[in-house]
Amino acid sequence: MSEFTIPLSRIMVLERTLEHGGNATCKLQRPETSLDAQVYVENDSTTHHIKVTMGPLTSSLSLPRRLATKCQSLRYFLQDLANGRADSGAMSEEALALLEAQDSVDEVLLVGQIAYVINTVNHALPFGAVITNDQGEVCAAVTASSKQQLAAALRAKLKPGHEGPGERT
Incomplete structure (x- = not known):
């Protein structure tokens, strides 16, 4: 079985949502099925506060606004959650x-x-x-x-x- 991935068009939506805040639906796909992730972003002057809901699973993540790889970090976080790697989706201390x-x-x-x-x-x-x-x-x-x-x-x-x-x- 292949893993869920996020298409490029959805990554661009995630990037805009990170910068401006608000809600976005991110479709994660694999050949046999797809999964919708509801992403809510609230920004303050230094941090992106992100809440993600996929079916019954809810998780959150905070990323520094100045982090150059923040969109990539969010992408990996969503893919890890969708693919059952919730532990790797959570950032360590x-x-x-x-x-x-x-x-x-x-x-x-x-x-x-x-x-x-x-x-x-x-x-x-x-x-x-x-x-x-x-x-x-x-x-x-x-x-x-x-x-x-x-x-x-x-x-x-x-x-x-x-x-x-x-x-x-």
């Missing part, structure tokens, strides 16, 4: 912590910088971030024990006039 850390780091970036936030293997400093510029040069790299410390360490390294590794005068 670790994944949520990374998303929150990414949001904190994004707030301290300068124009033209890109942040890559990861988990480290160091339990004392579980968060890591590397900041690059538009040319892919490393501007800063730090590890920290919390999202707040990560953002503060990056803010100190990225303040205007301060040069970090990879920056040129």
Whole structure:
């Protein structure tokens, strides 16, 4: 048996609904049948709050508005729910912590910088971030024990006039 997938036309509807909020019906298809997911999106200044109903199943998801892969994340979430992978459809605490850390780091970036936030293997400093510029040069790299410390360490390294590794005068 093949898996439920979302056609491209429905992905575009999901993307518009994410940006503007409201309700959308998303048809998930596989050759032998289809399934309708009712998607409700409520936005605030930083987060998309999403509620999904598929038949008797109801689930929810929150995604940062600034997340570049938010539409893809919603697509995978819906497909996982439809295909019975509800556990993988729910974000782990670790994944949520990374998303929150990414949001904190994004707030301290300068124009033209890109942040890559990861988990480290160091339990004392579980968060890591590397900041690059538009040319892919490393501007800063730090590890920290919390999202707040990560953002503060990056803010100190990225303040205007301060040069970090990879920056040129």
